[in-house]
Amino acid sequence: MPKQPAPVASSxxxxxxxxxxTLDLIGDRWTLLVVRDLFAGxxxxxxxxxxxxxxxxxxxxxxxxALVATGLxxxxxxxxxxxxHYHLTERGRSLRPVLEALSAWGLEHxxxxxxxxxxxxxxx
Amino acid sequence: MPKQPAPVASSxxxxxxxxxxTLDLIGDRWTLLVVRDLFAGxxxxxxxxxxxxxxxxxxxxxxxxALVATGLxxxxxxxxxxxxHYHLTERGRSLRPVLEALSAWGLEHxxxxxxxxxxxxxxx
Numbered sequence: 029m030p031k032q033p034a035p036v037a038s039s040x041x042x043x044x045x046x047x048x049x050t051l052d053l054i055g056d057r058w059t060l061l062v063v064r065d066l067f068a069g070x071x072x073x074x075x076x077x078x079x080x081x082x083x084x085x086x087x088x089x090x091x092x093x094a095l096v097a098t099g100l101x102x103x104x105x106x107x108x109x110x111x112x113h114y115h116l117t118e119r120g121r122s123l124r125p126v127l128e129a130l131s132a133w134g135l136e137h138x139x140x141x142x143x144x145x146x147x148x149x150x151x152x
Numbered sequence: 153m154p155k156q157p158a159p160v161a162s163s164x165x166x167x168x169x170x171x172x173x174t175l176d177l178i179g180d181r182w183t184l185l186v187v188r189d190l191f192a193g194x195x196x197x198x199x200x201x202x203x204x205x206x207x208x209x210x211x212x213x214x215x216x217x218a219l220v221a222t223g224l225x226x227x228x229x230x231x232x233x234x235x236x237h238y239h240l241t242e243r244g245r246s247l248r249p250v251l252e253a254l255s256a257w258g259l260e261h262x263x264x265x266x267x268x269x270x271x272x273x274x275x276x
Contacts (some may be wrong), residue, residue, distance in 0.1 A: 036212075041221050041264075042204070042205035042206065043203075043204035043205045044204075044258045044264055044265055044266045044268065045185075045188070045204065045205070045258075045265065045266075045267070045268060046254070046255045046257070046262065046265035046266070046267060047184060047185060047188050047251060047254050047255050047258060048181075048185055048258075049258045049262045049265050050254045050255070050258035050262065051180075051181045051184060051185070052181065053182060053262070054178060055179065055181045056175075056179060056181070056185070057172075057176065057179045058175075058178070060171060060174070060175060061169075061171060061172055062180055064169070064171050066269075079167075080166070080167035080168075080169065081166035081167045081169070081172050082166065086160065116172025119261060122257065122260070122261060123257060125253045125256070125257070126250075126252070126253045126254055126257055127171060127250045129175070129250045129252070129253040130170070130171045130174045131170045131171050132170075132176065132185070132249070133170070133174050133246065133247060133249070133250055134169075134170025134171060134172075134173045134174035134245070134248050135170045137243060137246060138170065138173045138174065138177070140165075140168055140240045141168050141169065141170035141173050142168045142170070143169070143170060144168065144169060
């Protein structure tokens with residue numbers, strides 16, 4: 029299996045543009061799907077792995093590590109050595125408008141999309 | 153030089169989730185930077201290649217082709233065989249709230265970001 033690229037969090041900054049810097053953190057096909065599932069109340073590795081998109085476990089591991097490294101997600105070990113739980117930090121929860129914009133665009137512009145995984149909508 | 157992956161436009165759909173489907177179209181570190189530059193009024197290959205992020209020309213070629221293939225961008229050949237110009241279609245311009253959400257998040261949450269490439273803000 030090919031080695032995964034380094035977490036995006038450690039990539040050098042490409043410019044001072046806020047769009048570019050945000051994409052450096054979350055601009056790939058998988059990271060925001062994990063964030064979506066966190067917003068939907070999922071907390072465990074197995075929950076994210078069960079998403080309909082079929083994320084590979086090595087990619088999921090890497091994306092979770094990057095999300096923790098960038099302070100968007102907090103990892104909590106369960107008492108007694110059980111499975112870890114993952115939660116959005118305040119910084120992570122601030123991504124809600126980004127997810128809402130992506131979801132609204134997809135629902136309006138891509139045929140056949142359905143909001144089955146509900147990202148809680150604030151103030152709507 | 154390794155071969156680029158196929159344009160995201162031709163990837164099979166991973167699920168019916170609007171976030172996943174939108175990320176299938178624009179979820180990478182480069183596509184939305186080209187869209188940003190199109191919003192800023194840039195139209196030519198050389199303009200996009202000059203962005204401060206330093207996009208490689210083979211990646212730029214591929215992203216522009218994918219944007220045209222998915223109907224987000226229109227390519228217009230210049231009369232007399234000059235350079236082509238690229239323009240956002242109506243569907244492409246509808247990505248404005250996505251770009252605005254990414255830009256606002258970066259400005260608020262990533263130190264040192266500056267909105268030098270201005271994405272026109274509607275209704276603000």
